[in-house]
Amino acid sequence: MLILVLLSGLVSVAFGNEVRRECYGQELTIRAIINPRNTAVVFQSDSRHGATRIIFLNETVQDSRYEWKDGLLKVQELTEIEYGTFIFMHADSNVEYDRVIMQPEDCSDSVYLYIGADYNLKLSADVAVVQHSNRYTPSQPVTVWNKTDPGVSKGGRGRVRSGVWVLNMVTHADKGHYTQRDIDGRILSRQSLHIQVVRTFDRLFHGDRLVVPLKIPRSQVQVFFQPYDSTFKQQLVRDGKLLDEQDSYSGRMKVDDRMFEVEDVSSSDKGSYSIRDSDDNLVYAVEVEVASPRNLNYLWLLLLLIIPMIMFIICVKKGVCCKKKPSQASASSQPVMYGQAEADGEIRKAQFLPTYDDDCLSSS
Numbered sequence: 225m226l227i228l229v230l231l232s233g234l235v236s237v238a239f240g241n242e243v244r245r246e247c248y249g250q251e252l253t254i255r256a257i258i259n260p261r262n263t264a265v266v267f268q269s270d271s272r273h274g275a276t277r278i279i280f281l282n283e284t285v286q287d288s289r290y291e292w293k294d295g296l297l298k299v300q301e302l303t304e305i306e307y308g309t310f311i312f313m314h315a316d317s318n319v320e321y322d323r324v325i326m327q328p329e330d331c332s333d334s335v336y337l338y339i340g341a342d343y344n345l346k347l348s349a350d351v352a353v354v355q356h357s358n359r360y361t362p363s364q365p366v367t368v369w370n371k372t373d374p375g376v377s378k379g380g381r382g383r384v385r386s387g388v389w390v391l392n393m394v395t396h397a398d399k400g401h402y403t404q405r406d407i408d409g410r411i412l413s414r415q416s417l418h419i420q421v422v423r424t425f426d427r428l429f430h431g432d433r434l435v436v437p438l439k440i441p442r443s444q445v446q447v448f449f450q451p452y453d454s455t456f457k458q459q460l461v462r463d464g465k466l467l468d469e470q471d472s473y474s475g476r477m478k479v480d481d482r483m484f485e486v487e488d489v490s491s492s493d494k495g496s497y498s499i500r501d502s503d504d505n506l507v508y509a510v511e512v513e514v515a516s517p518r519n520l521n522y523l524w525l526l527l528l529l530i531i532p533m534i535m536f537i538i539c540v541k542k543g544v545c546c547k548k549k550p551s552q553a554s555a556s557s558q559p560v561m562y563g564q565a566e567a568d569g570e571i572r573k574a575q576f577l578p579t580y581d582d583d584c585l586s587s588s
Contacts (some may be wrong), residue, residue, distance in 0.1 A: 226316060228545055233508070241309075241323045241324075241325050242322075242324045242530040243325045243327065243364045244325065244326050245327045245328075245329055246302055246326070246327075246328055247302070247328070247329055247332075248302055248303060248304070248328050248329070248330055248331065248332070248401075248414070249332075249403065249411045249414055250301070251299070251301065251302075252298065252302050253297070253298050254297045254298065254299060254310055254324055254373075255296075255297055255310070255312065256295050256296050256297075257280065257292065257295055257296070257297055257312075258295070259348075260280075260283045260292070260295075260318055261283060262314055263312065263313070263314070263315060263317050264280065264313050264314075264315040265279040265280035265281075265297060265298050265310055265311065265312055265313075266276070266278055266279065266310075266313065267279050267306075267308055267310050268306070268311060270307045270308045279297070280292060280297060281315065282315075286518050289301070289305075301411075302326075303328065304328060306326045307326060307327060307328055308325075308326060309323055309325050309326070310323065310324040310325075310326065311323055312324075314550065315485070330401075330416060331414075332383070332401060332414040332415055333414070333415050333584050334415075334416045334418060335416070335418065336418045336420055337394055337418070337419060337420065337438065338420050338421075338422055338439075339394065339395055339396070339420070339421075339422065339439040339507050340393050340394070340437075340439030341359075341393075342390055342392050342393065343391040343392065343394050343398065344388050344389070345385065345388065345389040345391075345402055345404075345415065346389075347384070347387050347388065347389055347404065348404050348406075348413055350412060351371065351404045352369075352370070352371050352405055352406050352407040353367050353369065353370050353371065353404075353405050354367070354368050354369040354382075354389055354403070354404055354405075356368045356400055356401065356402055356403075357400055357401045358399075358400045365401075366476070368382050368389075369384065369389055370392075391393075393440075394419060395416060395439075395440055395505075396505040396507075397421065397503075398417060399412060399417050399419045400416070401415070401416050401417075402414070402415045402416075402417060414432070419494050421506050422439070422507075422508045422509070423508075423509045423510075424508075424509075424510045425510070425511045425513070426510055426511070426512050426513070427512075427513045427514060427515060428489050428515070429515050429516070430489065430490055430491070430515075430516065431488055431489070432489050432514075433485060433486070433487050433488070433489070434486040434510075434512060435483055435485050435488055436483060436484045436485075436497060436508060436510055437483050437508070438479075438481070438482060438483055438484060438499065438501060438508075439499075439507055439508060440499075440501050440507055441464075441481075442464035442479070442480070442481050442502045443463060443464045443502075444464070444502040445463070445479065445484070445499060446459065446461060446462060446463070446499070446500040446501070446502070447459070447460040447461035447484055447499055448460065448498045448500065449495055450495050450496045450498075451492075452494060452497040453497075454495075456470050460477060461477075461479055461484065463502070464479065465479075466478075472492065473486065476488055484499070489512070490514060491514050493512065493514055494514040496509065496512075497509070497512060498510075508513065508533060517573070
C-alpha cells in the first residue's frame with residue numbers, strides 16, 4: 225500500500241532541482257541519504273525509457289542496479305534507463321524534499337565508416353570482454369569477444385589480429401557502442417560506431433554500362449529505381465534475385481556477389497538507383513544521367529568546324545567578302561547631279577562613281 229501511495233501522490237516542498245548530465249557507463253553517486261529509516265527514493269522515468277519505480281525504501285535498495293553504501297545512493301553503471309528524475313521524500317508523510325534530474329549523455333569516442341569497410345578496435349591490455357550494444361539501448365549489450373573464450377564472436381565475423389579486434393565489412397547492424405571491460409566488469413574504453421551511406425553521381429552515354437558495387441551480402445540486396453520525371457519507385461532486385469516482370473530491363477540486368485549491372489543504358493535509364501538491405505536501410509545511392517551517344521557528339525563538333533570554313537571559301541570565291549556595300553546615293557544607275565556650274569555658257573555635271581577596296585580592284 226505504501227508503494228502505491230509513493231507512486232501516485234507526491235506533495236512537493238522541494239527547495240530546488242539538481243540537473244546532472246553524466247556519461248553513459250560510469251559508476252555514479254546520485255545523492256547522500258541522511259535519514260535512511262524515513263527516506264524513500266522514487267524514480268520517474270522519461271516516457272521513452274520505462275515506468276516509474278521505487279529505488280530505495282526501508283533502508284533497502286529495491287533495484288539490483290543500485291547500491292546504498294556509506295550513506296550514499298549509487299548506480300553501478302549509468303545507462304539510458306536513468307534518464308529521468310530521482311525524487312527524495314519522507315516515507316512517513318509522503319512529502320518530497322529533493323529532486324535530482326538525470327540526463328545521461330554519450331561521451332564515447334566516435335568512429336565513422338562507410339558500409340563495407342572494416343572496423344578495427346585496439347584492445348586494452350587488461351580487457352576481458354568486448355560488448356556491442358545499439359547506441360539507443362546501451363543497457364542491452366551482446367558479447368562479441370571474450371578473452372577466455374576467443375571463439376565467441378559476432379556471427380563468426382570478429383577476429384583478433386595483433387591486439388586488434390577486426391570486424392569485416394560493416395553494415396547498419398554493426399552500428400552502436402563497443403565497450404571493453406576488465407575481468408571485474410569495469411569499463412576500460414568505449415567507442416561509438418557510426419555507419420555512413422555512399423552517395424555518388426554517374427554520367428553515362430547511350431550504350432554504356434552502369435555498375436554499382438554491392439557492400440552487403442547478396443541475399444540482403446534490394447535494388448530500386450526511380451526516374452527523374454516520376455515519383456514511382458520500382459524494384460529491380462529482391463533478396464539478391466532479379467525480378468522477371470521488369471520488361472524494360474529484360475536481358476540487360478545482372479547481379480552477383482560483388483555488383484549490380486545495367487548494360488546498354490539509354491535515356492529511359494536516367495534517375496536514382498538505391499541499394500537497400502533486408503531491413504530497408506539505405507546502403508548505396510547513385511544518381512545516373514545519360515547523355516547523347518559519343519559519336520553524335522563528335523559529329524556535332526565536326527559540323528561546327530566545317531560549316532564556317534565552307535562559308536568562308538564560298539565568300540572568297542564569289543568576291544563578295546571584301547566588297548563594300550554601295551551607299552544609298554549610288555544605288556541608282558543614273559548619275560547624281562550635285563549642282564550646276566556655269567562656265568563659258570555650258571552646263572557641267574558632277575558625276576559620282578561607286579568605290580571599291582583596292583584588293584578587289586586588283587583582283588578584277
